[in-house]
Amino acid sequence: MAKKAAIIGGGVIGGGWAARFLLHGWDVHVSDPDPEAKRKIDEVVANARRSLPGLLDEAMPEEGRLTVSKKISDSVKEADWIQESVPERLQLKREAYKEIQQECQHETIIASSTSGFTPSNLQENAARPSEIVVAHPYNPVYLLPLVEIVGSANNSDSTMEAARRTLEEIGMRPLRIRSEIDAHIGDRLLEAVWREALWLVRDGIATTSEIDETIRLGFGLRWAQMGLFETYRIAGGEQGMKHFISQFGPALKFPWTRLTDVPNLDDDLVHRITEQSDSQSGRYSIRELERIRDNNLVAILRGLKAQNSAAGSHLRELDRKSAERLKGPVAKPLPTSNRTIPPDWTDYNGHVNEVYYLEIFSKATDRFLEFGGCGPDYAREGFGFFTVDTRLRYLNEITEGERVRTFTQCLSFKGKKLHLFHVLKSRDGQELATGEHLLLHADLNLRKTVVPAPQRVKVLQEIADAHSALRTPAAASLL
Amino acid sequence: MAKKAAIIGGGVIGGGWAARFLLHGWDVHVSDPDPEAKRKIDEVVANARRSLPGLLDEAMPEEGRLTVSKKISDSVKEADWIQESVPERLQLKREAYKEIQQECQHETIIASSTSGFTPSNLQENAARPSEIVVAHPYNPVYLLPLVEIVGSANNSDSTMEAARRTLEEIGMRPLRIRSEIDAHIGDRLLEAVWREALWLVRDGIATTSEIDETIRLGFGLRWAQMGLFETYRIAGGEQGMKHFISQFGPALKFPWTRLTDVPNLDDDLVHRITEQSDSQSGRYSIRELERIRDNNLVAILRGLKAQNSAAGSHLRELDRKSAERLKGPVAKPLPTSNRTIPPDWTDYNGHVNEVYYLEIFSKATDRFLEFGGCGPDYAREGFGFFTVDTRLRYLNEITEGERVRTFTQCLSFKGKKLHLFHVLKSRDGQELATGEHLLLHADLNLRKTVVPAPQRVKVLQEIADAHSALRTPAAASLL
Numbered sequence: 001m002a003k004k005a006a007i008i009g010g011g012v013i014g015g016g017w018a019a020r021f022l023l024h025g026w027d028v029h030v031s032d033p034d035p036e037a038k039r040k041i042d043e044v045v046a047n048a049r050r051s052l053p054g055l056l057d058e059a060m061p062e063e064g065r066l067t068v069s070k071k072i073s074d075s076v077k078e079a080d081w082i083q084e085s086v087p088e089r090l091q092l093k094r095e096a097y098k099e100i101q102q103e104c105q106h107e108t109i110i111a112s113s114t115s116g117f118t119p120s121n122l123q124e125n126a127a128r129p130s131e132i133v134v135a136h137p138y139n140p141v142y143l144l145p146l147v148e149i150v151g152s153a154n155n156s157d158s159t160m161e162a163a164r165r166t167l168e169e170i171g172m173r174p175l176r177i178r179s180e181i182d183a184h185i186g187d188r189l190l191e192a193v194w195r196e197a198l199w200l201v202r203d204g205i206a207t208t209s210e211i212d213e214t215i216r217l218g219f220g221l222r223w224a225q226m227g228l229f230e231t232y233r234i235a236g237g238e239q240g241m242k243h244f245i246s247q248f249g250p251a252l253k254f255p256w257t258r259l260t261d262v263p264n265l266d267d268d269l270v271h272r273i274t275e276q277s278d279s280q281s282g283r284y285s286i287r288e289l290e291r292i293r294d295n296n297l298v299a300i301l302r303g304l305k306a307q308n309s310a311a312g313s314h315l316r317e318l319d320r321k322s323a324e325r326l327k328g329p330v331a332k333p334l335p336t337s338n339r340t341i342p343p344d345w346t347d348y349n350g351h352v353n354e355v356y357y358l359e360i361f362s363k364a365t366d367r368f369l370e371f372g373g374c375g376p377d378y379a380r381e382g383f384g385f386f387t388v389d390t391r392l393r394y395l396n397e398i399t400e401g402e403r404v405r406t407f408t409q410c411l412s413f414k415g416k417k418l419h420l421f422h423v424l425k426s427r428d429g430q431e432l433a434t435g436e437h438l439l440l441h442a443d444l445n446l447r448k449t450v451v452p453a454p455q456r457v458k459v460l461q462e463i464a465d466a467h468s469a470l471r472t473p474a475a476a477s478l479l
Numbered sequence: 480m481a482k483k484a485a486i487i488g489g490g491v492i493g494g495g496w497a498a499r500f501l502l503h504g505w506d507v508h509v510s511d512p513d514p515e516a517k518r519k520i521d522e523v524v525a526n527a528r529r530s531l532p533g534l535l536d537e538a539m540p541e542e543g544r545l546t547v548s549k550k551i552s553d554s555v556k557e558a559d560w561i562q563e564s565v566p567e568r569l570q571l572k573r574e575a576y577k578e579i580q581q582e583c584q585h586e587t588i589i590a591s592s593t594s595g596f597t598p599s600n601l602q603e604n605a606a607r608p609s610e611i612v613v614a615h616p617y618n619p620v621y622l623l624p625l626v627e628i629v630g631s632a633n634n635s636d637s638t639m640e641a642a643r644r645t646l647e648e649i650g651m652r653p654l655r656i657r658s659e660i661d662a663h664i665g666d667r668l669l670e671a672v673w674r675e676a677l678w679l680v681r682d683g684i685a686t687t688s689e690i691d692e693t694i695r696l697g698f699g700l701r702w703a704q705m706g707l708f709e710t711y712r713i714a715g716g717e718q719g720m721k722h723f724i725s726q727f728g729p730a731l732k733f734p735w736t737r738l739t740d741v742p743n744l745d746d747d748l749v750h751r752i753t754e755q756s757d758s759q760s761g762r763y764s765i766r767e768l769e770r771i772r773d774n775n776l777v778a779i780l781r782g783l784k785a786q787n788s789a790a791g792s793h794l795r796e797l798d799r800k801s802a803e804r805l806k807g808p809v810a811k812p813l814p815t816s817n818r819t820i821p822p823d824w825t826d827y828n829g830h831v832n833e834v835y836y837l838e839i840f841s842k843a844t845d846r847f848l849e850f851g852g853c854g855p856d857y858a859r860e861g862f863g864f865f866t867v868d869t870r871l872r873y874l875n876e877i878t879e880g881e882r883v884r885t886f887t888q889c890l891s892f893k894g895k896k897l898h899l900f901h902v903l904k905s906r907d908g909q910e911l912a913t914g915e916h917l918l919l920h921a922d923l924n925l926r927k928t929v930v931p932a933p934q935r936v937k938v939l940q941e942i943a944d945a946h947s948a949l950r951t952p953a954a955a956s957l958l
Contacts, residue, residue, distance in 0.1 A: 011716060012714060040716075138698055138701070139713075144698075145696050146693060146697035148693070173692075173696050175692055175693060175696075177684065177689075178683065178684055179682075179683065179684050181682075181684055185679060185684065185689065185690060185693045186693045186694075186697050186698060188679065189675055189676065189690075189694070189698075190698060191675075192671040192672055192674070192675040193668050193671055193672055195671070196670075197707055197708070200664060200667065203658075203660075204657065204658065205656065205658050205660055205664065206657065206664050208707075208708035209708075210654060210664065211664060211668075211707060211708060212705065212706025212707060212708050213652075213654055214627070214654060214664045214665045214706070215702050215706035215707055216702060216706040216789045216790065217623070217624050217625035217652050217654075217790050217793065218617040218623055218625035218665050219617055219665060219668075219669060219702075220699070220702030220703045220706060221623060221703050221776055221779060221780070222617070222623070222772070222776070223694050223695060223698075223702055224695060224699045224700050224702065224703035224779055225695055225699075225772065225775035225776065225779065226691065226695060226775070227690065227691025227693070227694035227695040227699060228672065228676055228690060228691060228694055229676070229688075229690060230691050230756075230759065230760050230768065231772075233756050233765070233768065234618075234765060234768050234772060235491060235618050236765075237490060237491045238519070238765055240765060241752065241753050241756040241757070242749065245744065245749050245752060270721065270724050273708070273720065273724060274719075274720050274724070276708075277708055277712050277720040280708065286715075286716065286717055289712065289713050292786075292788060293701070293705055293710075293713060295786050296703075296704035296705070296782075296783060296788050296789065297700055297704065299786050300700060300703055300779050300782050300783065301700070302782065303778030303779050303782040303823070304778060304779065306778055306823060307771075307778050307823060309774075309775050310695045310696065310775065311695065311700060314696065344786060348855050348858050348863075349858060349863045349865065349923060350923060351865075353841065354837065354841055354866045354869065355834065355837050355838045355841050358833065358834050358837045359834045362832065362833055362834050379828060384827075386830075386873070386876075387873055388872070388873050389871070389873065390833065390871040390873075391868075391869070391871075392837075392868070392869040392870075392871075393867070394869070397865075397926065442828075444828060444829060447876065477956075
């Protein structure tokens with residue numbers, strides 16, 4: 001039976017949590033007094049559906065069921081996880097915990113999305129403080145992997161570990177903070193930047209758009225992949241970190257920032273920011289901006305995944321965990337991919353660009369070779385297969401969000417020559433495309449084709465022999 | 480004749496400038512007293528060569544010539560641009576300007592890479608203060624587009640505009656800062672984060688690795704594409720910026736940060752950071768980290784380019800500017816691509832992955848259709864060509880950094896059927912691959928194939944007619 005998450009508060013963050021749990025197969029019950037809550041959550045879930053599944057190269061589980069109601073008591077009774085995302089007011093949060101703990105099962109973890117309060121703050125006066133922790137995510141919750149988990153002296157290690165396991169189960173990367181402090185780690189850094197940015201706008205040094213430009217065309221690109229310290233380690237050049245710090249050290253004493261003051265967020269400044277932000281981004285609705293942001297995040301994350309770096313390494317691990325393991329007979333075409341089409345694969349003709357059909361087939365070939373014991377490990381031994389000829393037949397259009405599968409038949413494997421035929425199918429079994437590939441076995445050090453040693457390609461040969469009984473597809477043409 | 484840049488100081492930043500100018504076809508003369516300067520600069524240029532050209536879809540100009548010498552006077556005499564990147568000490572910089580202005584031509588702009596000093600600071604006591612400006616880049620200078628340009632009351636508008644033009648010429652995105660302040664814009668924000676991060680490490684709340692993780696798996700991903708204000712605008716949900724600020728406003732008063740204090744960068748803290756950084760990244764040399772960083776940046780930037788967003792829009796503009804315009808007779812196969820292979824196209828077999836051959840051919844098809852008047856504009860009118868069948872022959876391996884060209888022959892165009900044949904060639908004319916594509920003309924609204932109106936495909940028909948006299952390649956097989 002599906003696990004159950006109760007989400008208290010269905011705003012941008014609560015909706016994001018709801019989407020993440022749902023898409024990982026949990027049933028989700030959101031409680032929010034806002035009469036518009038259902039519509040708003042549906043919109044966040046729609047955003048998540050078009051971006052999260054396609055980020056992965058493996059299919060996600062079947063979606064859970066979503067329920068939205070006004071009262072907390074409706075949602076928490078049978079919950080396995082309770083996520084609180086009510087507005088950032090301590091009293092409001094404490095009242096919510098009181099109501100929750102009257103109804104929920106003992107031992108159920110209540111995690112707060114608070115960006116500022118410590119767990120000790122939150123736990124005060126609670127019926128069972130040991131069950132309340134902080135799990136602070138980043139917006140959009142359904143795409144960004146990081147979640148800071150923080151406990152107080154009241155929380156046992158086993159509670160913190162249980163929290164970690166649940167958050168990992170929904171594809172996140174929990175970072176357990178060593179000591180509770182206001183605003184944890186991330187929001188302390190963000191707050192520092194935010195204050196300084198407000199000064200820059202207030203003093204007329206830069207507009208909101210110029211500040212954004214400075215970040216996204218400059219250091220923001222660095223931070224997306226290495227963060228702060230690793231970036232600076234490199235900036236130190238050959239002399240490394242120590243050199244960098246000693247260079248930068250004196251600057252700490254310079255009057256470079258206005259940080260010693262807190263800017264007064266008066267009506268004038270609010271007005272100026274709002275006006276500048278409108279002229280910067282006002283031509284897009286928030287919904288459009290969300291989609292632009294999500295498409296960009298998918299593109300960045302998929303790029304990092306191809307590099308196996310930063311958040312991309314995390315995505316690779318998720319794929320590895322959920323990759324279908326081949327079991328049993330190999331007498332039929334092998335399932336070599338099962339995935340959802342990401343939004344960044346669409347071209348100006350409004351469908352999946354031709355290139356990505358080959359990306360799917362290329363990965364299917366990799367998977368087939370892995371099944372046959374000739375994957376990346378074999379490359380490390382100095383051997384592999386090079387594609388020399390390919391035929392792609394595009395039979396039907398594919399659009400973003402579609403679930404597709406690939407089945408691979410080995411048409412022959414003789415000497416150094418391997419001949420594969422992939423069929424790409426829609427969820428309901430319709431043929432979308434075929435990919436036919438001739439590959440030659442190669443010595444990666446000599447960079448030339450060679451006949452493989454039979455014992456090294458034994459499994460591959462077994463699959464080929466089993467497939468020799470199958471009918472050759474009529475469309476096969478590279479014979 | 481190639482323009483000439485003089486680079487004063489050949490460290491990480493000076494080397495990055497040298498690389499950027501060189502790869503944009505400028506002759507570069509670096510002066511640096513360090514006996515190791517030449518080797519260090521060569522290494523930065525090697526990094527740039529493998530990452531920058533492949534970021535673009537169009538070939539860059541022929542590289543300029545690099546000279547390295549010890550004395551400033553050697554380098555500045557004939558310079559069209561002088562970039563100063565000596566260590567961050569005011570006296571050192573002022574002495575450099577004195578020496579430079581004794582030798583250089585009048586009117587030559589001297590731009591300082593300073594991250595902290597204002598132009599007024601720098602200009603004090605200079606022979607010709609009006610020729611000294613700030614052009615502050617971000618590391619790696621050869622990849623990140625942003626450069627802050629700052630002038631004082633001494634600098635004329637025409638000087639600032641001339642600076643902008645030169646920086647645009649080498650592919651950067653200059654941002655002219657409205658008023659000179661210490662540390663301009665970006666480094667004020669960075670300094671704020673840096674101070675807060677030092678506190679977090681000093682207080683034992685987080686290690687360098689945990690802080691980096693928080694950034695690169697959390698908000699760093701957002702900042703790479705939208706920066707600060709646009710991100711927060713979205714976070715406000717449907718109520719937008721004003722709502723967000725009013726929510727966040729009170730937090731400014733919370734004791735969230737240690738910003739009111741400047742951390743004391745004593746030996747203990749330096750030691751702690753160095754040790755943590757070593758355990759985080761010490762398994763890689765700086766050279767390796769640079770390559771990981773650059774591969775990631777290329778992947779992120781190319782992802783954003785496909786989305787036509789943030790730094791990616793900037794790259795698209797650069798491509799548009801340098802795209803070869805088809806002129807004259809069309810009686811031969813048309814040049815449809817001329818580009819350098821980026822580092823993120825290499826797979827575990829150590830060569831360009833099969834998918835990117837198709838990416839090149841797919842873009843070549845797009846270019847061919849643009850030549851024929853049937854590109855994105857035609858799509859906006861509701862028509863286009865869908866690929867239905869493709870044959871790819873892989874004839875030779877390709878590796879990162881190679882310059883390749885594509886030539887496209889139209890084998891036939893009759894009714895709704897268009898038949899193209901691409902040949903991918905190395906710089907010296909060797910055939911690397913061929914791509915044969917059958918396309919059908921389609922109505923994008925009806926999503927079905929239709930015969931085009933002849934007047935709409937007139938130019939395409941002219942090319943097809945001209946190509947009908949050419950010999951059909953022996954390898955063509957989809958006839």
